[in-house]
Amino acid sequence: MAVSVFDLFKIGIGPSSSHTVGPMRAAARFMTRWLDERGLLQNTVRVRAELFGSLALTGRGHGTDKAVLCGLEGEWPDRIDPDVIPEKLERIRSEKRIRLLGKHEIDFDEKKDLVFNKRQKLPYHSNGMRFSAFDADGNELANRDYYSVGGGFVVNHDEAADNRIVADTTPLAYPYSSGNELLARCEESGL
Secondary structure, rough: OOOOOHHHHOOOOOOOOOOOOOHHHHHHHHHHHHHHHHHHHOOOEEEEEEEEEHHHHHHHHHHHHHHHHHHHHHHOOOOOOOOHHHHHHHHHHHHOOEOOOOOOOEEEOOOHEEEEOOOOOOOOOOEEEEEEEOOOOOOEEEEEEEEEOOOOEEEHHHHHHOOOOOOOOOOOOOOOOOOOHHHHHHHOOOO
């Protein structure tokens, strides 16, 4: 079993890492890699986030909407102060504006810009998301699909298409497949 303690115990908002940690990471990753690093952030006047499959069906109850909004604002699940989330969401929803990566403010109408596609699913996993950014003329600046594949892990469309959602076959120095075997390896190795 190629799992570290950091894989087992995630730091982030709950209640489900697939519905909160993964979507927050995906939103922040889109903002950082596809808009900010490419110099497109300042030209962005609209962002649209779409949720598919399980994220769309149970996302509101599991906090996916909150996680995506925080991610668009540049928050990461292991760094956000949980106490600021309610005021951040209240500001976004009451002002109908969002601060992309905390530095570029645009209009944001949650009813139009955060879409729950309950009858659709993306091809590689049931926890699919699509983020799109547009300029003032309505031209699409960037578009990216992501999948929250469990445990807070996120892969993009290309990684999923390359069959990267596969079992980990890393050889381990101290292999184990149960809690009892893990304890036995610790005892044997003195670790």
